[in-house]
Amino acid sequence: MGRSEELFEQACRLLPGGVNSPVRAYRAVGMAPRFITRADGAYLWDEDGRRYIDYVCSWGPMILGHNHPVIREAVERAVKDGLSFGAPTRREVEIARLITEMVPHVEMVRMVNSGTEAVMSAVRLARGATGRDKIIKFEGCYHGHSDCLLVNAGSSALADDGRPSSAGVPQDIVRHTLTARFNDLASVEALIDAWPGQIACVIVEPVAANMGVVGPAPGFLQGLRDLCDRSGALLIFDEVITGFRLAPGGAQQYFGVRADLVTFGKIIGGGMPVGAYCGSRALMEQVAPCGPVYQAGTLSGNPVAMAAGLAQLGYLRDHPDLYDRLAETGRQLADGLRAAAKEAGTAVTINQIGSLLAPFFTPDAVTTFTDAKGSDLGRYARYFRGMLERGIALAPAQFEAMFVSAAHGQMEIGATLAAAREVLRAL
Ligand code: KE4
Numbered sequence: 001m002g003r004s005e006e007l008f009e010q011a012c013r014l015l016p017g018g019v020n021s022p023v024r025a026y027r028a029v030g031m032a033p034r035f036i037t038r039a040d041g042a043y044l045w046d047e048d049g050r051r052y053i054d055y056v057c058s059w060g061p062m063i064l065g066h067n068h069p070v071i072r073e074a075v076e077r078a079v080k081d082g083l084s085f086g087a088p089t090r091r092e093v094e095i096a097r098l099i100t101e102m103v104p105h106v107e108m109v110r111m112v113n114s115g116t117e118a119v120m121s122a123v124r125l126a127r128g129a130t131g132r133d134k135i136i137k138f139e140g141c142y143h144g145h146s147d148c149l150l151v152n153a154g155s156s157a158l159a160d161d162g163r164p165s166s167a168g169v170p171q172d173i174v175r176h177t178l179t180a181r182f183n184d185l186a187s188v189e190a191l192i193d194a195w196p197g198q199i200a201c202v203i204v205e206p207v208a209a210n211m212g213v214v215g216p217a218p219g220f221l222q223g224l225r226d227l228c229d230r231s232g233a234l235l236i237f238d239e240v241i242t243g244f245r246l247a248p249g250g251a252q253q254y255f256g257v258r259a260d261l262v263t264f265g266k267i268i269g270g271g272m273p274v275g276a277y278c279g280s281r282a283l284m285e286q287v288a289p290c291g292p293v294y295q296a297g298t299l300s301g302n303p304v305a306m307a308a309g310l311a312q313l314g315y316l317r318d319h320p321d322l323y324d325r326l327a328e329t330g331r332q333l334a335d336g337l338r339a340a341a342k343e344a345g346t347a348v349t350i351n352q353i354g355s356l357l358a359p360f361f362t363p364d365a366v367t368t369f370t371d372a373k374g375s376d377l378g379r380y381a382r383y384f385r386g387m388l389e390r391g392i393a394l395a396p397a398q399f400e401a402m403f404v405s406a407a408h409g410q411m412e413i414g415a416t417l418a419a420a421r422e423v424l425r426a427l
Pocket of ligand 1: 023024142239
């Protein structure tokens with residue numbers, strides 16, 4: 001038994017499922033998770049000293065690669081001045097200014113500690129600002145684990161029958177959460193027509209990255225914008241994954257569609273626990289202490305976390321050419337995986353947008369959550385295990401994404417595709 005297995009046995013006695021977040025337990029891929037000791041660039045090392053090329057990238061934050069000196073040095077400097085003050089600091093002003101400079105249509109920012117908190121707060125603000133209770137989300141989209149969003153959620157909170165995706169969420173809470181189908185504007189319009197004047201917001205992952213990766217059909221996002229404008233609902237882009245990943249200005253810039261509220265996480269913390277929700281001054285000034293929508297947090301805007309986030313966002317602002325390089329690496333990976341699958345005679349559909357991609361074991365196009373669910377999940381699990389054995393760490397579940405970082409170079413892409421050719425043949 002390896003050291004990861006030994007640790008996992010101990011962990012299962014102390015932590016639910018042996019982990020602090022369900023997907024890390026590797027249940028979807030039928031093996032004990034690797035316990036990681038350190039990371040650098042595109043690589044992870046586990047407790048048994050094995051090295052992996054990492055395509056989880058901490059589920060998105062590590063867009064520059066692990067242990068980037070610009071971020072590490074910023075954190076080392078910040079730590080020397082103390083960890084937390086519970087008082088406003090200069091860095092919170094600086095990162096808020098930077099976000100408003102990089103992200104279109106954003107005038108004000110509130111920092112929180114996770115994507116879940118950002119989305120929960122943005123939905124509360126939408127309800128407070130409109131005086132309406134109903135919200136529309138999309139089946140297969142995941143927006144963190146706050147009660148009203150654990151309905152038909154994707155990724156590790158999977159459930160797809162309109163009931164809460166979790167025990168402990170009262171039906172009375174989720175009755176205000178209506179579910180439409182991603183890439184199906186008619187399903188949204190039907191809900192808006194069924195509840196005239198009652199929809200507070202439509203919340204969407206502009207690129208659905210919790211059902212694997214599924215991009216918006218042409219016109220879908222603009223269609224949501226138009227439906228919101230016509231109905232008085234607010235459009236919330238949950239950019240916890242796409243924010244600062246698709247472009248410096250995120251999905252609003254990448255797709256040219258304006259959201260009323262935008263939520264961030266992951267990349268804006270540079271690896272530290274940070275989330276944020278942002279929007280116009282008119283909306284954001286309805287948040288306490290200047291408005292009636294309450295939200296608070298002991299460690300929100302934590303100085304060390306802000307230092308990491310500022311360093312990473314500042315680097316992304318100063319190196320906009322990085323996005324073309326990340327997209328090119330994504331394309332190279334996607335094309336290489338398609339070629340490997342063809343050579344192996346294995347039916348695989350690869351969806352790729354910028355530095356986000358996902359394989360689906362199906363011969364068919366995957367443009368909806370139904371399509372994604374129709375792919376061969378068992379084959380994905382075998383593919384995952386084969387790649388892990390060859391030193392490639394992928395998302396340990398089909399309904400997740402592969403994340404590419406600036407540290408993934410030609411050597412890493414070549415090694416990944418070589419491993420994929422072997423594994424796909426053996427499938
Ligand atoms: P956190 O609370 O995990 O920081 O963010 C929640 C969240 C919100 N919105 C979107 C679009 C997200 O993808 C997430 C979290 N993503 C998952 C990956 N599917 C995080 C990994 C995990 O749950 O351990």
